[in-house]
Amino acid sequence: MRYAMAIDTRKCVGCSDCVVACQTENNVPVGFCRDWVVEVVDGTYPNVSIELRSERCNHCDNSPCVRCCPTGASHFEDGGIVLVEHSKCIGCGACIEACPYDARYSHPEGYVDKCTFCIHRVRQGLDPACVSVCPTKCMNFGDLDDPNSKIVNVLKNRKFKSLAPEAGTKPQIFYLV
């Protein structure tokens, strides 16, 4: 089992519903976020293009955050989901520095927090909150080891990319272009 997301940049309108849904689902304090939207503008008027992307922890298979964590709070769960066990976290912030995606933040309660792929929902057979709320259905979540899953299907049939591949982290979030 290997959980991943394939996000369709052709469909994303950057509305940030994913961000709000994550906050209300996971009690993310107002002013912080586990996911966010990036807009990249390219070209000169009128030959301009935009890419909109919903970003979050890439749940990397080769995770610098897990490697650098001195207490083992950052760890892998089933399906390759990278989690922070809050009770073990001392808030040192090494993982925040190590993450090439800026996916982690210091929670006001003293630990480091980030996207969990909504593991509590996934274990109930539900999609993560961001995926399930998206009005454009631009996000696909699923198991890369399941050849019949939609995510495998879209990755087979569409061009895609991942972020900062040069960091060698083997990210599990793919962007359909």
Place this chain on the structure above:
Amino acid sequence: MHSRRNFIKISSIGIGATAITGGAIKWAIGASSSQKLSGGLKSSPVWKKVPTYCEVCFWKCAGWAYVTEDGQIQKIIGNNDDPQCNGRLCPRGTGGVGMFSDPDRLKTPLIRVSKDGEQTYREASWDEALDFIAKKMKEIAEKHGPESMALFNHGSSGKYFTHLLNAFGSNNVAAPSFAQCRGPRDTGFDLTFGESVSSPEVTDIRDTRCLVLIGSHIGENMHNGQVQEMSEAIDKGAVIITVDPRLSTAASKSKYWLPIKPSTDLALLLSWIHVLIYDDIYNKEYVAKYAEGFNELKEHVKDYTPEWAYGITTLKPELIRNTAREMANAAPSVLIHPGRHTSWYGDDVQRSRAIAILNGLLGSWGNRGGIFFKEGFKIPEFPHPEYPKPTWSWQNTLNGRYPFAKEAVTNTIIEASIPEDGKEHQIKGWIVSGTNLVVSIPLKEQLMKAMQSLDLLVVVDTMPMEITGFADVVLPECTYLERYDDLRATAHREPTLALRMPAVEPLYETKPAWWISKQIGERLGLGAYYNYTDFKEVLEWQLKQVDLSLNEMERVGVKKFARKTPVYIQPGLDHQFKTASGKIQLFSHELEGAGFDPMPKYTAHAQPEDGFYRLIYGRAPMHTFSRTANNRNLVALMPENAVWVNPQVAELWGLKKDQYVWLKNQDGVVSNFPVKVRVTQRIRWDSVYIVHGFGHHHKPLTYAFGRGVNDTELITSIKIDPIMGGTGMRGNFVTFIKDKPRQEAKS
């Protein structure tokens, strides 16, 4: 530590990424994970699900409020059975809980008093506030007649105050949603097809093969169903053509983006009509069968060639021809979207007519992928005595103007509220429900004069919006999450009913609008119109009439019904349009009879003077009107608006990214607050763009106060549409002021 975790990273800086193709798929699929498994997490608790429909915008998506054991609203999630949202609310709906939890909410009734020569508000009991309103309303009725009470409204609560005024003897009920928004579109389509496109619009975006957006920024306007359907259309490979001086989100997803010179849309539309007719690619069978006035139209558009339009629109003739061909190829599964906010330049009905005519020539009305026929489910009205017949109504305030206004025009009601000797139809009292007139109405001088002259101004709202500062009495309404409301009966592809019930008890001293209306009504001796103690009884009665029950609705939230009529024109069967002749009016005898152009003509509009830029305004997907700028669940996504400036213009003015500037318009009006500069290639060099709804100047909105700029304070030049009274607001131009203006801006 990084300081870069600013809330949402909508910016032009992204992390570098390299596109890889199917060939390099190995890592994504097929490689096995090297990770071992470890311990579990606790599963989520069971929360109570309470049905509601959203009130953050007018789309009214049905959803579920999840309430925790300790009575907190944890989240709001869309109802899977609701075709208006398909289980997916937009960011504003998801963040709707912020309306409930806003610390700045109105908490108790307030009455204006004079204290040491200064006007202020004091807290009042409901009884005192309601008695005061009833007394004043009686005085107004005695002196001037009940018709002298008017209502301005938006949203679900308006219905209860409309009922109150109708029972009282007035039908002077207006909404900015007509003259300030969709009125021109509704009128233009009505004149052409005999009806308009409703709300939610009956646009078949889901199944279209070609979607044309002209002045509609779906994806930034978060009209949920339409955003979802546009995404579906992208999946299905529909051709999207977007006309916009700004690279909108939709434009960025389009096969064709037509970066038009602002104010010239009608020239483009006429040249598209020209190409369809003179290249002989219009839907001949459909036009022959359903339309009249084709020959007149053909003659009329003879000279509106793409070459003619090129000089006006700056769009290349080939681009105009190619896009017209794309539409023709897709016909009748093509939709020239009617838009929604269409009060731009004062000839807006005519522009909407041109859009309607294009749809008519292509055969989209009544065909899959064009415009479908709606069907709704009829819910009987709760019985009440017949309303008294007013001796005059809002039509009289038109004074012979705007003959095609089918709804009250806010500005003529406001005009009728300014006292004048011998004025026959004088308005003396207002109730304002759910609309922040100070921000939504242009022609502010007239508005201020009217508000100063009233004998009574009651504002009902959940938040201390600017308009509350002008009230004699402010009534705190509870939010949609704390009340029963009317059933949502939607006419669309599928007829549906949706229920809103309280997820939690109202906070503070707030009350539902139905209760407020009933209390005022009873004090006016209109108790017979409110034959219930709780609104729940109304719902129970209504549902019983159609063999449903409140219990069942509480369980399902949304009820769908089977259609009884076809969604599209049936092959082989005739179709009568709702016009007088039953045919689509390419040539409008109605307009001609009233002294207007029977077919749209291009008129040139004012252009910015040197150093000024056309002020274009629009929406952001995480905000609604001026209503959400204080919503803590949404503000972090966009705390303030920015003025979009083309890099060439920025260089000319020496403007840097994120620099704050003041804007000054052609009439010398300077913005109250400074606004951040966003230097971007997404905007034309002759225009600037700002998102509407910011720049609040009312301090009780503790978060929103002073953040960003309010576009409507800069909209002082208004072009009124003579056909229906719409207030065209796009003919305003601004320039930049880099240093703080010497004079304190007026508040």
